[in-house]
Amino acid sequence: MLPPILKDKLRLPVVASPLFIISHPALTLAQCKAGVVGAFPALNARPESQLDEWLAMITEELAAHDAAHPDQPAAPFAVNQIVHTSNKRLEHDLMMCVKYKVPIVISSLGAVPEVNAAVHSYGGIVLHDVINNRHANSAIRKGADGLIAVAAGAGGHAGPLSPFALVQEIREWFDGPLLLAGAIGTGGGILAAQAMGADMAYIGTPFIATDEARAVDAYKRMITESQAADIVYSNYFTGIHGNYLKGSILASGMDPENLPAADPSKMDFDKAVTGAKAWKDIWGAGQGVGAVKAVVPVAELVGRLEREYREARNRLCA
Ligand SMILES: Cc1cc2nc3c(=O)[nH]c(=O)nc-3n(C[C@H](O)[C@H](O)[C@H](O)COP(=O)(O)O)c2cc1C
Numbered sequence: 060m061l062p063p064i065l066k067d068k069l070r071l072p073v074v075a076s077p078l079f080i081i082s083h084p085a086l087t088l089a090q091c092k093a094g095v096v097g098a099f100p101a102l103n104a105r106p107e108s109q110l111d112e113w114l115a116m117i118t119e120e121l122a123a124h125d126a127a128h129p130d131q132p133a134a135p136f137a138v139n140q141i142v143h144t145s146n147k148r149l150e151h152d153l154m155m156c157v158k159y160k161v162p163i164v165i166s167s168l169g170a171v172p173e174v175n176a177a178v179h180s181y182g183g184i185v186l187h188d189v190i191n192n193r194h195a196n197s198a199i200r201k202g203a204d205g206l207i208a209v210a211a212g213a214g215g216h217a218g219p220l221s222p223f224a225l226v227q228e229i230r231e232w233f234d235g236p237l238l239l240a241g242a243i244g245t246g247g248g249i250l251a252a253q254a255m256g257a258d259m260a261y262i263g264t265p266f267i268a269t270d271e272a273r274a275v276d277a278y279k280r281m282i283t284e285s286q287a288a289d290i291v292y293s294n295y296f297t298g299i300h301g302n303y304l305k306g307s308i309l310a311s312g313m314d315p316e317n318l319p320a321a322d323p324s325k326m327d328f329d330k331a332v333t334g335a336k337a338w339k340d341i342w343g344a345g346q347g348v349g350a351v352k353a354v355v356p357v358a359e360l361v362g363r364l365e366r367e368y369r370e371a372r373n374r375l376c377a
Pocket of ligand 1: 076077078079080081100139167188209212213214215216240241242243261262263264265342343344345346347
């Protein structure tokens with residue numbers, strides 16, 4: 060059962076996932092106005108005082124949009140909190156979410172009861188992202204409301220499991236909100252996620268190739284020109300396994316076929332593991348890149364996904 064917040068104002072069962080460096084208010088607002096949940100990582104607001112300004116701006120602009128378009132209200136937004144010892148801002152950033160009653164908080168890398176309790180105190184919900192069934196179970200026991208199953212092929216940090224296996228195992232014991240992530244780049248993919256047992260799709264990579272994304276043009280272009288075979292899975296850059304564009308690794312002077320393994324204990328979101336800075340110079344992307352053919356406005360991307368979703372449903376029903 061989906062709570063109303065994940066259903067009522069949505070044009071498509073989609074959460075646009077938070078993207079380090081790339082998601083900022085212009086992208087999040089465009090996503091919400093297009094009818095999918097928009098999201099950004101709290102850490103993208105720098106210095107940390109900027110988070111207060113961003114949340115004020117987003118809250119005001121969405122309220123203004125809803126007043127002007129009562130028939131087509133914007134979808135709600137989400138803030139991503141990295142719950143990891145390297146994130147020294149967590150307490151501050153969480154206080155800001157409480158101050159602005161952020162409707163959806165997405166927690167990554169650590170499930171902590173205090174984070175869930177803080178969000179529940181004002182009626183918000185927490186979705187926790189996981190790469191396996193054990194972490195999923197632990198997150199729900201600690202009070203998360205829903206799960207994001209990050210399967211093989213997802214952009215950024217990704218797990219090794221097939222989406223079929225991951226969703227099936229979680230659905231054996233969990234009937235709450237379940238989102239599926241990993242290489243979903245078409246409306247048919249969104250419908251497939253639902254057919255598999257997920258409630259919604261969690262989509263990142265296609266939103267990098269949009270006008271509103273805060274990524275350099277060469278990165279957006281490389282997304283449109285790459286295929287699944289151009290994605291490299293490595294833990295070298297951040298200490299955690301993730302998917303990256305081969306072209307960006309080559310451009311940084313490294314051999315994508317011969318990357319050494321990293322030491323996970325050195326993971327730090329602020330520091331480079333190599334001379335090139337992960338996320339800034341080494342560009343994350345999922346195996347679904349092949350579905351992204353052009354850089355377009357967010358509204359156009361969501362329009363395509365909706366059209367394809369409808370066509371896929373009609374095709375199956377016929
Ligand atoms: C460039 C990039 C940056 C990301 N940054 C974050 C982040 O800051 N926090 C987070 O929880 N997930 C992050 N992710 C993972 C996404 O939220 C999501 O799991 C992923 O994009 C879904 O797979 P897809 O890209 O194949 O659609 C990132 C992904 C990419 C591609």
